[in-house]
Amino acid sequence: MAWFKRKKPGLMAQKKKEMPDGLWLKCDGCGEIIYRKQLRENAHVCNHCGFHFRIPSEEYIHLLLDPNSFKETENDLEPVDFLNFKDSKRYEDRLKAAQKKTGLKDAIRTGTANIKGIPVMFGVMDFGFIGGSMGSVVGEKVARAIDQARGRKVPLILVCSSGGARMMESIISLMQMAKTSAKLAKFSDAGGLYITILTNPTTAGVVASFAMLGDIHLAEPGALIGFAGPRVIKQTIGQDLPEGFQRSQFQLEHGFVDAIVHRKEMRDTLEKVLTFFIE
Numbered sequence: 001m002a003w004f005k006r007k008k009p010g011l012m013a014q015k016k017k018e019m020p021d022g023l024w025l026k027c028d029g030c031g032e033i034i035y036r037k038q039l040r041e042n043a044h045v046c047n048h049c050g051f052h053f054r055i056p057s058e059e060y061i062h063l064l065l066d067p068n069s070f071k072e073t074e075n076d077l078e079p080v081d082f083l084n085f086k087d088s089k090r091y092e093d094r095l096k097a098a099q100k101k102t103g104l105k106d107a108i109r110t111g112t113a114n115i116k117g118i119p120v121m122f123g124v125m126d127f128g129f130i131g132g133s134m135g136s137v138v139g140e141k142v143a144r145a146i147d148q149a150r151g152r153k154v155p156l157i158l159v160c161s162s163g164g165a166r167m168m169e170s171i172i173s174l175m176q177m178a179k180t181s182a183k184l185a186k187f188s189d190a191g192g193l194y195i196t197i198l199t200n201p202t203t204a205g206v207v208a209s210f211a212m213l214g215d216i217h218l219a220e221p222g223a224l225i226g227f228a229g230p231r232v233i234k235q236t237i238g239q240d241l242p243e244g245f246q247r248s249q250f251q252l253e254h255g256f257v258d259a260i261v262h263r264k265e266m267r268d269t270l271e272k273v274l275t276f277f278i279e
């Protein structure tokens, strides 16, 4: 029961004043006001506290790969609303809106690329597309990227960013977990090298399949990495969770992550790992 009740016509909530887009923004980590241009120059990492802002797939292509070396594959694959699914919106409309917003057909891009002259198969998920969720297209593109890496005998690198399986595709999205895992087992048997880069957040069905099956797991600082989210676990076990639960530092200490790498050092680290393993 509230102590005070606002009389109906009383004070009206004012519309939140937005800062003009494209100039300044507030850091989610430390609250400092940052000049957007400066943030871009710093790989979208806060200069004050090192908070890693979420970035679209295009930025990772720019940051990690040799200029103009990315040749996109399977770009003709488009999602289909198999189930004629509708929650608060029709899935078909969600897809159209996400495609318009991101300029992508689905939540992952794959392709051949070079990292400091080393040929690789590369994939990068995009959280901006329905939370980076894995539906049939994401699963199929990952599966085909694995096959290509195996066929070409090159390492596979996947940048993961996902809220999990896409519920609008129900069981079909869950089947992608088995498919990608089986493909990775074959790739591993053939001696393939697979590196995953875990960014904020990498969770649920993606963690339970290809994100956690790498030979090497690199993570960005502060990334949430886990199967069920902290809120769900807390409710289930009825206990408070330790500080930093499921963040990359926690997962490093518990053996799920091999190294935490600052975004600006990721490209150099990839080169080191690749040259170490490639004869």
Ligand SMILES: [Zn+2]
Pocket (backbone or CB within 6 Å): 027, 028, 029, 030, 031, 032, 046, 047, 048, 049, 050, 051
């Ligand atoms: Zn900050």
